[in-house]
Amino acid sequence: AQSVTQLGSHVSVSEGALVLLRCNYSSSVPPYLFWYVQYPNQGLQLLLKYTSAATLVKGINGFEAEFKKSETSFHLTKPSAHMSDAAEYFCAVRQGAQKLVFGQGTRLTINP
Amino acid sequence: KAGVTQTPRYLIKTRGQQVTLSCSPISGHRSVSWYQQTPGQGLQFLFEYFSETQRNKGNFPGRFSGRQFSNSRSEMNVSTLELGDSALYLCASSLVSRVEDTQYFGPGTRLTVL
Numbered sequence: 001a002q003s004v005t006q007l008g009s010h011v012s013v014s015e016g017a018l019v020l021l022r023c024n025y026s027s028s029v030p031p032y033l034f035w036y037v038q039y040p041n042q043g044l045q046l047l048l049k050y051t052s053a054a055t056l057v058k059g060i061n062g063f064e065a066e067f068k069k070s071e072t073s074f075h076l077t078k079p080s081a082h083m084s085d086a087a088e089y090f091c092a093v094r095q096g097a098q099k100l101v102f103g104q105g106t107r108l109t110i111n112p
Numbered sequence: 113k114a115g116v117t118q119t120p121r122y123l124i125k126t127r128g129q130q131v132t133l134s135c136s137p138i139s140g141h142r143s144v145s146w147y148q149q150t151p152g153q154g155l156q157f158l159f160e161y162f163s164e165t166q167r168n169k170g171n172f173p174g175r176f177s178g179r180q181f182s183n184s185r186s187e188m189n190v191s192t193l194e195l196g197d198s199a200l201y202l203c204a205s206s207l208v209s210r211v212e213d214t215q216y217f218g219p220g221t222r223l224t225v226l
Contacts, residue, residue: 032211043116043202043217051212090155098145098209099168102155 002027002095004074006103014111019063019078021106023091026072032094033074035065038105039087047089050074061085086110113139116205116218124224130191133221137184137205143167144186145215146178149200158201161186162209190223198225 007022025031030052036044048059055067065076074091091103117136125131137144145168146158157170161180178188184205190197200222204215 036217041219043118043219044204046214046216049214092155094211098143098160098162098206098211098213098215099157099170100145100147100155100204100215101157104154 001101002031002093003101004033004091004093004103006089006091006106008106009104010107010109012109012111013081015083016080019076019081019085019108021076021089021091021108023065023074023076023103024072025074025091025093027093033065033067034092034094034100035059035063035074035076036090036092036102037087038090044090047076081110083110083112116203116216118201118203118218118221120221121219122222122224124226125193126226127193127195129193130189131193131223132187132189133201133203133223135186135188135203135205135218137186137203138216141205141207141216142184143206143209143213144180144184145204145206146186146188147202147204148172149202149220150196150198155202158188160209167209193225195225197223199223 033050035047048057050067058064092100143162145160160168164180175191180186200220202220204217206213
């Protein structure tokens with residue numbers, strides 16, 4: 001079964017600093033990978049998805065992720081953190097047509 | 113286009129009761145999936161419906177059931193509620209049921225079981 005592991009349940013960065021959220025996947029076949037963001041008391045919002053078209057995927061709000069097959073990774077980055085980026089971030093892999101398997105989530109805190 | 117809507121947003125029930133949650137997908141979307149989110153177990157897949165048929169099911173007891181109507185709206189039902197069923201229940205819709213389709217999530221229904 002496919003799965004994802006998010007390294008670090010909590011990441012804290014200063015405003016303006018680089019954001020790096022780590023995600024590693026296990027998959028025996030080319031995976032479909034996703035990053036979602038969840039703000040307090042809200043549902044999940046899609047940030048970006050990898051579907052094998054390009055290894056560097058650009059998403060909304062300045063986020064991007066790079067698919068690295070050799071490292072089985074799909075880390076999420078943003079060059080400059082903003083206070084509004086504070087939220088919980090989930091990496092997910094598609095298992096079957098419409099089943100998403102999520103990582104445990106990483107809570108991102110932005111320090112002023 | 114309106115997003116995925118879920119009703120009610122908040123619900124309080126007592127152990128042993130049953131509950132029905134509703135989800136209206138984005139207009140034109142025919143696939144609806146349900147997820148349970150808890151602090152301990154994270155986000156877990158419950159089931160997916162497409163064209164009124166259950167296509168996939170997660171590892172949950174039979175107390176959890178769902179259905180989909182001809183207009184693609186979906187309901188999920190939990191019978192004989194337990195304390196551990198307290199969670200945020202998220203519904204997601206997609207255009208059809210292909211692996212490359214993106215799922216769009218609703219705001220969730222927060223269920224508290226006392």
